[in-house]
Amino acid sequence: MIAQSGNWQIEYNAQTSRLSMQHAASGASISGCLAMTVSGADWPVQDSRDGVADRLAIVDGNKNVQGYIVFVGEGSHLEMRVLHRTAQSFAGSLHFMGEASLAGAYPCRTRVPAEIKMVQLSTGPVDSPLNDSLYAPATDRCLRLLTAGPLALARRGDGVCAVDFSLRIEQAGLAAIEFAAENDYYRRRYVPYFAPIDRKRCPSPPTGWMSWNVYFDQAGAKENLEEARVGAEKLKPFGLEFWSIESWQADSDKLPVASFDNLSLKAHATQFPEGMKRLAADIRELGFRPGIWTAPFATGSKAFYEEHQSWFLHNEAGEPIPCWNGKYTLDPTQPEVIEYLREIHRIMAEEWGYEFFKIDGMSGRGRGYCAHMFEHDDVRKAFKDPACPNPFERCAQAFRDGIGPDRVFLACQGHSTGPEAAYADASRIGGDIVHPNKASNWQNILSQASATMNQLFTHGIVFFMDPDTLLVGDYRTLHEAQVTATIVALPGQMMFAGDKLATLTPERMRMLQQALPVCDVMPLDLYPIFDLLPVWDLKVNRPYGQWDVVALFNWSDDEAEICCNFAELGLSAEKSYAVYEFWTQSFCDIYENECSLMVPAHGVRLLAIHEEKNRPQFLSSNRHITQGAVDVLDLHWDSEEGELKGVVRLVGGYPTTLRFLIPEPYSVTDVTAEDGVTTSQHVDSDGVLSVVFRTPQSCDAPFRVHCNW
Incomplete structure (x- = not known):
């Protein structure tokens, strides 16, 4: 049989029982052998005998056609279904064993379970029986194999997986499988400005230190360099890369940010007396790459506003329109404004020498952040060009053009649903881990965990995720410090420390070291998750072995028993597993089927699970x-x-x-x-x-x- 169904080319060789399905537009293919078994007997699959060219015939031992395999194609979707000939009702299984291929793809899960109990992650070429798809991040192409019956995908090489599935002819819900070969998988569903991460510029999630969450507006050059000297001794040997400067602008020694002189490139005279170029050089001498924070959508400087008044937005009464960045907000529809944003970032990159840019005030959660603000009707009326279709994208592109193609761009906050996805390398995924001049608390950690869970499906594909700084000082309980360290490090997120390093005990400093370097982790569950799940499973594959590192989180205020069910992790029910706990440095036992542990309130147990x-x-x-x-x-x-x-x-x-x-x-x-x-x-x-x-x-x-x- 040779047939076209939708955008799929289907070929079947009855002599070899080999079926091939090709989707030319994506390059996806599935090929392998079919075998129909009924009551222990093999029934051959042959070409149609009745003139229906796009179906196959299931033939019994007496050479009678007793059923069919039909293909229903519509565009990129192809359903393969096994069904009885009219009036037949025998039980049987159609088994397929072969390969699926999609260039540059890795196996993953795209079908959302009816009940989400855990999230799975991967480092190395792992396999999981929970996977149902192949996804190629570089091309944003996906091949989905969707069935209610048993399905197994196992890696054979780059972009190639062994495929094994069975269809039950007597159960309508288990009698079909759908193949969907989709171009622009993320772009069409989640990320309209999708662009793959530039791993030449930013090969892995950035690591570093920044001052904001303990110093807020009071860290000058002196404090930054004192911290950097400690970091050079204690953290650089473990892989810390960047040292990023916050609140350096004139008038930035007193909050709110809206009062800072965000646009003039003037450094605070007393906190940064030798200027920002000199500080970048001093940071580089200590072995770090210098980074800098900007909030460039607005300014708190009245002098700058008056000098460039026509650049700014005004309401119908002629009053300046404020935002989180400043009392005076720039009009992004004006070419002169875009050129100025480009130029100030070029100066910071090329002339001052900064290599990492945390650009703030971007998407956020409300009108104070400019992606939201520029969408409001009253603001659009204030634009010089009210018909401008993409004011926020113009800014994001100006930032990238200014810092150049080789600097790292962290969008703060960055949304995968917005245009920053096309320009930034990393995304701050949620709010600050601490509110200004207040101690970080458990609610901040819960917020960090929720943002991580919700956006984990974009990590390493759209952006590298920034969960905000990893704070482990003794203002946290030991259990809470272990929780936030696990949230940051287990999924392989950006790791920026933020404590006063010299004040950390050796035990707390060790937590930062244990989060470095960032492990190369990719999501296996490619969909947003809105529940704060208690079980996070990192599947590890190295040339010498495989194991799972499983976090059991207790988000509650009371001690709780949390179960790690091996079948739900995709582990074999027929094997025993040796389990070791990381934070207590203790051997748990040998387990079958599941492992349950008591986890303290606001705590986590981090298990290494190895086949015995x-x-x-x-x-x-x-x-x-x-x-x-x-x-x-x-x-x-x-x-x-x-x-x-x-x-x-x-x-x-x-x-x-x-x-x-x-x-x-x-x-x-x-x-x-x-x-x-x-x-x-x-x-x-x-x-x-x-x-x-x-x-x-x-x-x-x-x-x-x-x-x-």
Whole structure:
């Protein structure tokens, strides 16, 4: 059979039972073998015998046609359905085994479950039985395989997955599968200005430090450099990259932001006496890339307003229209205004040397932020060109044109539904983690978690997500600090510290270090989630092994038991799993089916879940929240030598502890590492071996764990 159905080309070879379905516009294809089984007998699938060219015939052992496979195509959608010939009612299964391919795609889930119990993430080429689609971020193309019956996708290579599904002819709800090959998947649904992240300019979520959430309007050059010296010692070795300056403008030493001189490029004379160019150079000398905050849609400077009065918006009474950025708001429909916005950002990038731009006052949640403000009728009437269709996009493009193609642009706040998606690298996803001159509280953390959950499907695809600074000072309980660190680091979001670093205890500083560097994480669930879910599952795949890192969050004010159901994570019900908890550094046990833990109020338990091997195996690392995903570079079991052999990435001057499960009858005889790396170890009564690695210089250290049995 060769047929065209919708935009799909369908070919079937009855001799080989091979079915091929091609969608030329997207490059998607599905091909493999069909097998129909009824009461244990194989019924061949053959070409139609009745002149209906676009269906296949199911033939019984007596060579009678007893059913059909029909294809219903409409545009990019193709339904494949198995059905009885009239008056037949036999039970049977149509099985397909083959491949699906879409260039540059990875397997994911696009069909929203009826009940969302957890969210799944990935680092490395992971597989999950919960996946139902292939998505290509670089081209915004998607191939969806939607069925109520069993479906399995397993990676075979870049953009290629093994596909296995079955259709039940006697159950109408399980008798069909729909293939949908869609161009502009995000653009048409969620992100009208979709553009893939430029990973040459911004290869991973930015990391750094910024002053706002502890200093607010009181951090000058002196305070920033003092903090940077601590950061250079304590955080730069772990991967911290940027040092970003806030509230530097003239008149910026007293809130609100609307009073700041946001447009003149004049630095605050007493807080930044040597100017912003010199500060950028000083930051660079400490080993960081300098960053800067701007709020360029308006100004609080009356002098600047009076000098350029025609640039600004006025209401019908002739009064200046204010916004969050300033008392005087620029008119973005004027070419002179757009050119000025472009030029001041060019100066900060090219002449001053700043490489990271946090541009504020963008989308936000209401009229005070300009994406909203420019949509209001009274404001549009005030434009010099009221018919201008895209005033906010004109600003976003001016910012990118000004800072240039090689600078990192954080849109604050940035909305994936708006034009900043085409120009910015990263998006501040919610409000401040703390209100000015107030201590951060639990409600701020809940807001951070909600924004993360809701926008996680855009992370690494549209923007890198910025959840605001990771604050872990002792104004938080230990449990709350662990929660916010997990929210930031487990999904691989931007990690900007924001505490007064010298005041942190070693335990709290360690939390920041355990969030660096950012792990390369992609969402597997490609849809917005509005519930604050208690279970977040990061699936890890490295060349030497796979495991899950699962956060069990207790968002309530009371201690609670939270269950981690292995089937809901896509893990096998036929296997046992070894579970280690990160924040308490404790071995939980070997579990089947599920693991339930008591989680303190406002707390989290972070589990590494490994399939039990019944031999010595890796459990966890205390180096990073992902428990081995960023620091264990290689690991394998040599059964002949009785050795675990691996390579661990160490930070000079900071010990790293790896933990291994040593089941009976095995026992550890020795642990060795390369010259210059010292080790110490002990085995607990539960069979967990702890190995502490120390080195004066950062290195990738080969090691061996020798065992007897």
